[in-house]
Amino acid sequence: MFLRSITFYLLTLCSLFTIAVPAGASTLLIMGDSLSASYGVDTEKAWVSLLRQRLDREGFSQWTVANASISGETTDGGLRRLPALLEQHEPEVVIIELGGNDGLRGFPPNVTQENLARMTELSQAAGARVLLVGMQMPPNYGERYTRAFAAIYPTIAENSGAELVPFFLDGIYNRDGFMQDDGIHPTAAGQPQLLDNVWPHLHPMLQNTTGAN
Structure with a gap:
């Protein structure tokens, strides 16, 4: 009797949880490093937060952004974490913004390419x-x-059919006031440009993915 009661309770709880999930919701998973983890920038001013705002503003409010970015992350670490995150979030779109730390640490490009x-x-x-x-x-x-x-990313995109942002820091790395003193991370002023570099490639993917407008 006790087991039947517990089973009924769990089934009821699962049913309520399922009902609470918005119909047609879609998930965008971001696998990034400090550039996507708002390093040195207020979270609300970072490009991922600006992305959430743009999704709402442009009619993609049914999309949920799961930001799994970690400062200092390498492609090796991202690869280890990815399977569990895919299972957890079941994303329709995955943005992979990794490799910069590999390069800064002098990792062999072929290893970075294999991981990505x-x-x-x-x-x-x-x-x-x-x-x-x-x-x-x-x-x-x-x-x-x-x-x-530099050849890693276009090579993978060509071989896999993935979409490609050619260079994340384009229009940022060489502009006064757009980079922090470390010369690696964009300032708050550079965050909108990061989003502008991503959006033209992401927007068609959202439109063409099940659940998007």
């Missing part, structure tokens, strides 16, 4: 569309390394 390619593959296998956010290394890392690193 695997993350793309896992996301697509889970039914999500992928937006890959490209990064580049400063010239002091040497021409050979910077060229190999």
Whole structure:
């Protein structure tokens, strides 16, 4: 009798939870590093918060943004965390903004490429569309390394069919007042440009994904 009562309670609770989930809701999962974790910037001014506002403003309010970005994250760490996050959030779109820390630490480009390619593959296998956010290394890392690193993102996009933001910091890294003193992270002034770099590639994905307007 006790077990039947507990079972009935759990089924009722699950039923109530299911009813509470908005119909047609879609999830966008962001796998990023400090550039997407609002490092050195008030959270409400960071590009991910600005993205949430733009989704509401442009008729995509049924989309939920799950920001799983961590400052200092590498592609290796992102790859380890991704399977559980895919299972938890069941996203329709995954934005992968990783690799910058790999490059700054001098990781072999082929290792970074393998990790990002695997993350793309896992996301697509889970039914999500992928937006890959490209990064580049400063010239002091040497021409050979910077060229190999820059080629990672378009190569994966071409091989996998993922969408591509060519360079996340385009229009930011070389503008006065748009970068913090460390020369790595954008200031609050640079956050809208980060979103503007992502949005033209993300917007068509939202329109063409089940559950979007």
